[in-house]
Amino acid sequence: MVLRLVTIVGASASFFLLLSVVPLYAEESGGGSGAAGLSTSALMLATVCGELAAPRLTARYGYRLVLASGLVLLGAPSLLLTVSHSMGTVVAVCLARGAGFALTVVGGGALTAVLIPPERRGEGLALVGVMSGAQSVVALPLGVWLAQHTGFTAVFVIAAVLPLATVPAVAGLPRREPAAQKPLGMVDGFRTPALALPAAVFATTALGAGIIATFLPLAVPAGRAGLVSAALFLQAVTAIGARWVAGRYGDRHGPAGLVVPGLLLCAGGMLATAPTGSAAAVLVGMALFGTGFGIAQNATQTLMYARVPPSGYGVASALWNFAYDAGMGLGAVFFGLLSAGTSYFTAFAATGALMTAALVPAWYDHRLSQPPAATPETPSDAKDRPTDPCP
Structure with a gap:
């Protein structure tokens, strides 16, 4: 588990170091704001496509090869940005890094589920x-600071070294165990209510996360950058703690009882944030949303792993991460059209209200998790049943 955490640190640190730096680099290299948006779009497109393909690769080649390949794709292409400023290179690097990140979160996520004892799965996934x-x-903020004070080249080199340095740790992780049954495919995952329903609920909360990351800095009145920073930091910290x-x-x-509270807290946080001119409203809203989002992250992910055999861990991991990324992307697009x-104020309030529609799949999922009611015995059944000779 310690070796797995090492790979998580390498992959996540590299990904977030460049998440804001590459768009900034594309813009300052002469591409303008359109180039910045194109770089992020390429990254997220490759991530989503990679997540859909990763379960098949994991089933065929095993956890270690997929995870190691993801670390290499996430790190090595960053070095190309030190020698080329062209937009074609930037997009190609973003596509490669997006695919690499997808392989690390899906292949690595399935491997994490194997390493954690089922009775401590929630706590183990929380640690991850x-x-x-x-x-x-x-x-995320460190990458921008380094780019401004040391230059882009230093950030690109650090972002390349971090995941590449953790590749040797993969050798100490277990191989994929032979599946006792045919592994699930992504189509099976989308068709299975026990997986699709919690993924749909989580996607709704991720929709809010995409809106906050993209539009909160624009919605808060100009000149209050300190409030935006504090609110985003509060949201991140409360999500981690929750x-x-x-x-x-x-x-x-049991995690099933946490799904609805997490969803309601997220919706309440969006509603509370609507009066963005009030510092108190923004901070309270971000604390509520962060708490709900952290709860929803852990509860839905734990549920999905618990509902599949080990051969289905790859699909559960891919579907959960797909819900995360697709929800964030759709949230930004939806909110942009609505707020325009x-x-x-209206867009935040309407989004919070619309998020409660996910109570429908949450309710169906809760019914799935309930054990069937026992059929009451008739007196004759009780009389005919042999008694247990042991006290």
């Missing part, structure tokens, strides 16, 4: 979430 979340809190608490609680009482025709 804390490690990766900490990288986003630290590496993910840890939800994991420990879920191991003791109304106002940020």
